[in-house]
Amino acid sequence: MDTLLVPPEALQPAARRPGPLWLLAEVTYRCPLHCAFCYNPVDFAAAGPELSTDDWLSVIRQARTMGAAQFGISGGEPLLRDDIEILVAEARRLGFYTNLITSGVGLTEARLAALKEAGLDHIQLSFQDATREANDLITNTRTFDLKRKVAALTKAAGYPTVINCVLHRSNIDHLDRIIEMAAEIGAEYLELANTQYHGWAFLNREALMPSAAQLAEAEAVTERWRQKLGKKMRILFVTPDYQSKKPKKCMNGWGEVFLSVTPDGLALPCHTARMLPGLDFPDVREHALDWIWHDSPLFNRFRGTAWLPDTCQSCEDKDKDHGGCRCQAFMLTGNAGATDPVCPKSPDHALIEATLASAERQDNCHPLVFRDPKASKALGRAF
Amino acid sequence: MIPAGACPRINRLFRFQWEPAQQAHVLLYPEGMVKLNQSAGEILKRCDGNRDLPAIVADLEASFNATGLTPDVEAFLAMAEEQNWIDWTEA
Numbered sequence: 001m002d003t004l005l006v007p008p009e010a011l012q013p014a015a016r017r018p019g020p021l022w023l024l025a026e027v028t029y030r031c032p033l034h035c036a037f038c039y040n041p042v043d044f045a046a047a048g049p050e051l052s053t054d055d056w057l058s059v060i061r062q063a064r065t066m067g068a069a070q071f072g073i074s075g076g077e078p079l080l081r082d083d084i085e086i087l088v089a090e091a092r093r094l095g096f097y098t099n100l101i102t103s104g105v106g107l108t109e110a111r112l113a114a115l116k117e118a119g120l121d122h123i124q125l126s127f128q129d130a131t132r133e134a135n136d137l138i139t140n141t142r143t144f145d146l147k148r149k150v151a152a153l154t155k156a157a158g159y160p161t162v163i164n165c166v167l168h169r170s171n172i173d174h175l176d177r178i179i180e181m182a183a184e185i186g187a188e189y190l191e192l193a194n195t196q197y198h199g200w201a202f203l204n205r206e207a208l209m210p211s212a213a214q215l216a217e218a219e220a221v222t223e224r225w226r227q228k229l230g231k232k233m234r235i236l237f238v239t240p241d242y243q244s245k246k247p248k249k250c251m252n253g254w255g256e257v258f259l260s261v262t263p264d265g266l267a268l269p270c271h272t273a274r275m276l277p278g279l280d281f282p283d284v285r286e287h288a289l290d291w292i293w294h295d296s297p298l299f300n301r302f303r304g305t306a307w308l309p310d311t312c313q314s315c316e317d318k319d320k321d322h323g324g325c326r327c328q329a330f331m332l333t334g335n336a337g338a339t340d341p342v343c344p345k346s347p348d349h350a351l352i353e354a355t356l357a358s359a360e361r362q363d364n365c366h367p368l369v370f371r372d373p374k375a376s377k378a379l380g381r382a383f
Numbered sequence: 384m385i386p387a388g389a390c391p392r393i394n395r396l397f398r399f400q401w402e403p404a405q406q407a408h409v410l411l412y413p414e415g416m417v418k419l420n421q422s423a424g425e426i427l428k429r430c431d432g433n434r435d436l437p438a439i440v441a442d443l444e445a446s447f448n449a450t451g452l453t454p455d456v457e458a459f460l461a462m463a464e465e466q467n468w469i470d471w472t473e474a
Contacts, residue, residue: 067404
C-alpha cells in the first residue's frame with residue numbers, strides 16, 4: 001500500500017473513520033510450494049478449518065459496503081480452492097478491483113478462462129529465481145518450467161504480466177539474470193521484494209539475509225536495467241527494513257486502510273498480526289466487519305499514535321512511521337508495543353546491528369527449514 | 384505530440400470507475416487507487432478509445448457550457464499518459 005496515492009485522511013470527511021480500502025482474503029494456508037521465506041505463521045498447520053464460500057461472500061459484501069475497493073486473493077496458494085471464480089465474480093460485480101496473488105501452480109488454461117470470465121482484473125505471479133535449479137531448491141519443488149508456461153498463458157489471455165520475486169541471500173546474486181528473464185517473458189512490471197522477516201522467513205533469517213555488499217550490488221543491477229528498459233518494464237525494488245534503518249507503518253497504519261482475513265476467519269490489521277500475544281482476534285463468522293473495523297479492541301490497539309512508547313512520542317517522524325512494525329517489535333524484543341528495533345533510535349537497535357553483522361560473515365551457513373505442514377506441526381510456534 | 388485522429392483510452396493496467404464511498408471517479412490498480420478531482424474524472428470518462436482530442440474537448444465544452452478548454456485537456460492528457468493512466472489508439 002506504499003503506492004497508494006491518496007492518503008487515507010484525504011479520502012472522506014472526518015465525520016466517521018473511513019472503512020478499509022483494501023480487503024485481502026488469505027483463503028488457504030495450503031500451498032504446493034514450500035518456500036523458506038514465506039511470511040505465513042510457522043504454526044499454520046494448527047489453524048482451524050477454512051471458511052466456506054458463503055462466509056467469504058459475506059465478508060466481500062460487507063467490505064464493499066464499507067467502501068473497500070481492492071480485493072486481493074492470496075494464501076498459501078489460493079488456486080487450491082475451487083471457489084475462487086465465485087469469489088472473484090461477486091467481488092467484481094460489486095465494483096472491487098480484483099487481484100489474484102498466485103504461484104501459478106494450478107493456473108491451467110481452463111481455470112484462467114473461468115477467472116477471466118468472472119472478471120478478474122489482475123494476476124500477480126511469483127517467481128523465485130531465474131534458473132530451474134535455484135527455483136526448485138528454494139521452493140523445494142519442481143515448478144520452474146511451469147511458471148514460465150503460466151506467464152505465457154496469462155499474457156495470451158490479455159493480462160499484463162506482473163511478476164513478484166522475493167530476494168534473499170541465495171538468489172540476490174542472480175538478480176541480473178532474474179530481471180533479464182522477466183524482460184524475456186515480456187513482463188510490464190517486476191517487483192523485487194527483499195525478504196521481510198516474518199513467519200518462516202524469521203525462522204530462516206540467518207540463512208536468508210544478504211550481506212550489505214550483495215544488497216548494494218543488487219540495487220546497482222536494478223538501476224542499470226531501469227536505464228535500459230525505461231517504461232517498457234517498471235521495476236520496483238523494495239528495500240529491506242533491517243538495512244534501510246527506516247521503520248515502516250504497519251500496512252500504511254494499523255487499522256487505517258488494510259483488512260486481512262485468515263483462512264480460518266480471523267480479521268487482522270496486517271497479514272502477520274496473528275502472531276502477536278494477548279490479543280483477541282475477531283472471527284468474521286461471529287462479528288460484523290463494521291464492528292471489527294471500527295470498534296474491536298484489536299483494530300484499536302495500535303491505531304493512530306496515542307499508544308506509542310516514549311521513544312516515539314518525542315520523535316518528529318512518529319506520524320510517518322507510527323513506531324514501525326508491531327510484529328517486528330514483538331519478534332525481536334518480546335514487546336509488541338515497543339519501538340520497531342530497525343529504527344536507530346530504538347533502545348533495542350543493537351539487535352538489528354548484531355543480525356546485520358552476522359550476515360557479513362563468510363562462514364554463514366544455516367540450513368533452510370522449508371514451509372510444510374509436517375515442519376509446522378513439529379515446530380508448533382508462530383515464528 | 385498527439386497523432387492526429389488518435390483516441391485516448393484508459394490503460395489496461397487501470398480501471399476507471401465512479402466510487403460511491405469517495406464520491407469521486409477513481410483509477411484502480413493493484414493495491415492502490417487514485418482519487419480524481421471532478422475535471423480529471425470528466426475528461427477520463429470520455430477517454431473511451433472512440434473519441435479524439437477535438438471530439439473530447441467539444442463534448443466537454445458543450446456539457447459545461449465552456450470554451451477554450453483545449454490547452455487544459457491537452458495538458459491533463461499529457462500528464463495522464465506520463466502516469467500510464469491512458470494510451471492512444473492508432474490514428
